[in-house]
Amino acid sequence: MPQHVTAGLDGSAESAAAAEWAAREARLRQVALRLLLVSDGPAPTRAATETGTAGAGRDPAAEFLAGTADALRGRHPGLEVRARRLTGRPPAVLAREAAQADLVVLGSRGLGSVRGFLLGSVALATIVRTDRPVVLVRPQRRPGPAVPGEEAGAAAGSVVVGVDVHQTCDATLDFAFGEAALRGGRLRAVHCWSLPPFGRDALALEMALREMRPDIARELRNVLAPWRQKYPSVEVTELTPVGGVSDRLLQSAAGAALVVVGRRIRTARAGSRLGPVAHAVIHHCASPVAVVAHG
Incomplete structure (x- = not known):
C-alpha cells in the first residue's frame, strides 16, 4: 500500500x-x-x-x-x-x-x-x-491541516463533503470521514436538492418543501450510516440545503479546513472530464479541495 x-x-x-x-x-x-x-x-x-x-x-x-x-x-x-x-x-x-x-x-x-x-x-x-x-x-493564511502538538487554529474549520444520495460515492465518503478523523473529528455532509417547478405559487412551494425535506434528510442519513459506524469518533452535521448544487455547496464550505467532492470515472470516447460541481468548487472555493474518483 x-x-x-x-x-x-x-x-x-x-x-x-x-x-x-x-x-x-x-x-x-x-x-x-x-x-x-x-x-x-x-x-x-x-x-x-x-x-x-x-x-x-x-x-x-x-x-x-x-x-x-x-x-x-x-x-x-x-x-x-x-x-x-x-x-x-x-x-x-x-x-x-x-x-x-x-x-x-x-x-x-x-x-x-x-x-x-x-x-x-x-x-x-x-x-x-x-x-x-x-x-x-491556494495560498492562504492558514497553510494546512493542524498537526497534533502544534498550536490550535491552523485548521479551525471542519471537513465538508458533497454527497449525492442517488449515486454510489463510497470512495468519496471514506476519504472525507478519514480526513475528518485525522483532524479531530468534525464533518459537514451536504446534500443539495431542488424543488420541482411550481411557477409563482409560493404556498405550493412551501408545502412541497415541508413534505419533501424529511425524506431528503432520511436519505442522507441512510447513506452516511455505514461511515458513522466505521468512524465513530467523527462528529457529523447533516445539511440538506435547497438550491443549485454548486452554489449551496460553496456556501456550506465557507471556512472549511478541507472540501471533498467526488468525480465519476467516465470512460466515454470523448475522454475524461470533470463534472460541473467539482469544476465549480475547484475554481471558486478558497479552501483546499480534494477531488476523489468513484465508480
Whole structure:
C-alpha cells in the first residue's frame, strides 16, 4: 500500500502552499512526503534527479527543489522528505506518480517562477488521469491541516463533503470521514436538492418543501450510516440545503479546513472530464479541495 503523500512543485506561490499543506498532511498520516518537479525540457542529470540537500543540484530548478525540501524538513522535524525532478508531460507524469501515493497535492493555478514546469491547467488534467485523490491548494493564511502538538487554529474549520444520495460515492465518503478523523473529528455532509417547478405559487412551494425535506434528510442519513459506524469518533452535521448544487455547496464550505467532492470515472470516447460541481468548487472555493474518483 502507498505510504507517502506527493506534492507537485512549479515555483509558484500556489505550489509552495501545496507543498506546505502536503507536509502537514504527511505528518497527520505519519507517512513520508515526496516532492516532484516535472518539466518538458531536456532530461536532467542523474545528480539532479534525486535531491537530498540544497547543494546537490547545479541548475536553478534543482536548487529550488532541494531548497524547498530542506525548508520543509526544517519546519517539520522528523518528516521524511524526498525530492525528485522528472521529465515528461506534467499531467501524464503526475498521474503516473499518483498511482504510487496516498494522495497528490497541487497548487490550484499559476505558472511559477521556474518557468515551464507546472501550468495551472496541469492540475485539472492530472485529476482526470488518475483515480487517486488529488488535493488542490491556494495560498492562504492558514497553510494546512493542524498537526497534533502544534498550536490550535491552523485548521479551525471542519471537513465538508458533497454527497449525492442517488449515486454510489463510497470512495468519496471514506476519504472525507478519514480526513475528518485525522483532524479531530468534525464533518459537514451536504446534500443539495431542488424543488420541482411550481411557477409563482409560493404556498405550493412551501408545502412541497415541508413534505419533501424529511425524506431528503432520511436519505442522507441512510447513506452516511455505514461511515458513522466505521468512524465513530467523527462528529457529523447533516445539511440538506435547497438550491443549485454548486452554489449551496460553496456556501456550506465557507471556512472549511478541507472540501471533498467526488468525480465519476467516465470512460466515454470523448475522454475524461470533470463534472460541473467539482469544476465549480475547484475554481471558486478558497479552501483546499480534494477531488476523489468513484465508480
